[in-house]
Amino acid sequence: MPQTLPLLRGKEITYLDAKEKEENILHQLGYHAEQTRFFAHLRDRQDWIRATVAHHLGLSSAACHVAEEENWLHGSFNVCIPVIIDDWNKKRVLIRFPLPYRIGEAFRPGNGDEKIRCEAGSYAWLQKHCPDVPIPSLYGFALSTGETFTRLENLPTISRCFELLRRQVLSWLRFPIPSSYVRRPANITLDKVTSAGYLLIEFIEETQGTMLSNTWFHRQDDARLRENIFRSLSRIFLSMSRIALPRVGSFIIDNNGLLQLVNRPLLAEMQVLENENIPTDISRDSIYSATDSYIIDLLSVHDNRLKYQPNAINDLGDLVYQLSALSAMRTIFPSFFQRGFRHGPFSFTLTDLHQSNIFVDAEWNITCLVDLEWACSLPIEMLNPPYWLTNKGVDQLVSTEYNAVRIELMGILAEEERKLRKKSRLPYSLSEVMNQTWETGTFWYTLALSTPSGLFSIFHKQIRHLFCPDYGEEFNLIMPFFWAKNVGDFAALKTSDKTKYDEDLRQAFEDG
Numbered sequence: 001m002p003q004t005l006p007l008l009r010g011k012e013i014t015y016l017d018a019k020e021k022e023e024n025i026l027h028q029l030g031y032h033a034e035q036t037r038f039f040a041h042l043r044d045r046q047d048w049i050r051a052t053v054a055h056h057l058g059l060s061s062a063a064c065h066v067a068e069e070e071n072w073l074h075g076s077f078n079v080c081i082p083v084i085i086d087d088w089n090k091k092r093v094l095i096r097f098p099l100p101y102r103i104g105e106a107f108r109p110g111n112g113d114e115k116i117r118c119e120a121g122s123y124a125w126l127q128k129h130c131p132d133v134p135i136p137s138l139y140g141f142a143l144s145t146g147e148t149f150t151r152l153e154n155l156p157t158i159s160r161c162f163e164l165l166r167r168q169v170l171s172w173l174r175f176p177i178p179s180s181y182v183r184r185p186a187n188i189t190l191d192k193v194t195s196a197g198y199l200l201i202e203f204i205e206e207t208q209g210t211m212l213s214n215t216w217f218h219r220q221d222d223a224r225l226r227e228n229i230f231r232s233l234s235r236i237f238l239s240m241s242r243i244a245l246p247r248v249g250s251f252i253i254d255n256n257g258l259l260q261l262v263n264r265p266l267l268a269e270m271q272v273l274e275n276e277n278i279p280t281d282i283s284r285d286s287i288y289s290a291t292d293s294y295i296i297d298l299l300s301v302h303d304n305r306l307k308y309q310p311n312a313i314n315d316l317g318d319l320v321y322q323l324s325a326l327s328a329m330r331t332i333f334p335s336f337f338q339r340g341f342r343h344g345p346f347s348f349t350l351t352d353l354h355q356s357n358i359f360v361d362a363e364w365n366i367t368c369l370v371d372l373e374w375a376c377s378l379p380i381e382m383l384n385p386p387y388w389l390t391n392k393g394v395d396q397l398v399s400t401e402y403n404a405v406r407i408e409l410m411g412i413l414a415e416e417e418r419k420l421r422k423k424s425r426l427p428y429s430l431s432e433v434m435n436q437t438w439e440t441g442t443f444w445y446t447l448a449l450s451t452p453s454g455l456f457s458i459f460h461k462q463i464r465h466l467f468c469p470d471y472g473e474e475f476n477l478i479m480p481f482f483w484a485k486n487v488g489d490f491a492a493l494k495t496s497d498k499t500k501y502d503e504d505l506r507q508a509f510e511d512g
Helices: 031-043 046-057 111-129 157-172 223-241 268-275 291-308 316-335 399-423 430-440 442-449 455-466 472-482 487-511
Strands: 004-006 012-014 064-066 078-085 092-098 138-142 148-151 181-183 198-202 250-253 259-263 346-349 358-360 366-369 376-379
Touching: 031 078, 046 064, 046 078, 046 092, 046 138, 046 148, 046 198, 092 111, 111 138, 111 198, 111 250, 111 259, 111 268, 111 346, 138 181, 223 346, 223 358, 223 366, 223 399, 223 430, 250 376, 268 291, 291 316, 291 442, 316 442, 316 455, 316 472, 316 487, 399 430, 430 442, 442 455
Parallel strands: none
Antiparallel strands: 004 012, 064 078, 078 092, 092 198, 138 148, 138 198, 148 181, 250 259, 346 376, 358 366
């Protein structure tokens, strides 16, 4: 048996470590080979990349130079390839490819295009409704089906003039006006680079800011810097939440270039599960006009993780622990959400707002927010402060410690909100809503919903005591029977699944 096997990002894992992980490591062992093949294919298509960039920017492909692979930016779901451009004021752009082996494209074809459409939709919505929120420029995008979209101002002169005239006529006739992204015939093809298309976006240079994660850990105790970042975050929250949206979902740009809120709320956790062959049972056209129907579907996603992940449990005790939490979560959710907010307002929300997606200047003023792929419209009571304020994972937060920092952020949010109210009317007080969700425990409930692996720990540490502070052992013995009928048969199935997973994992290491 080899001592280690490769994972992504140069990491390796031993069998002893792998068998203790809650994630499906057996599935993850295939990522390294998939990445090697995918990156090799991209390396072989550099002429195509140059032509693609030139197509969207109206430049000569000879002026475009693809960066060496060691300069590619590789995240959890995308690879971003810098392209340097001669004699151009922006200097560099990024062509951003979703990683098909990380977003469930094989299990659920179309996931890549969905991700592209939703991210482009988020750019278009923020550009139109929240121009004060700093984001990179999106120059264009394409789908696996061949549809190519270019930003209006980058079109050739004749095409741009025609498009502006067309929009004026649509306005006179009171028809919907398309977004800033225009579908156009491409003089290039996708060349089977990926089944998921691409985005072409602005490269954020060091002069425009650096990732907050570079300085957060050793400067977070600086009160002045912390105030600046909290003030920037507060203004961004208020800018986005002042526009009440009609439903829960994700924005897309359709084939006619129209910006529409018609896609399921695409969260990272959904495509992570689908990537591991776990159905979410939420169709792409699922949008929600009521908070409770959305929560019921989210709880079903958690149920499916338990049903379909082969190593979802460690043993029978762990199964009881998980089933009791899932049963209770389904029962108690009406206690956490106000009926007055059942049908809205819903708010545009950045669900992946971690330190590496926030660019700041030397004084920690936010200069840019990147990676908008998982942004969507959510119930206002699901808008929470960032979980990372105390440098702990979502299932490791200590209530008193987190609340001390949360209070500081909420004080600044309330102050910024008062300033805004003097200038314009707001539909509700965001600071009051966020404070109330903390006081009622809704904060913890929504945090649990956002993490399939952390739900159980959050429930038992932060939520159960609000309803049943005593009788913990009895609680865990009774509640599993209310998760589903014939729960004993399910327990036997999951025990069998775990045994087979352990055997397959060991065999994978033996085979090397």
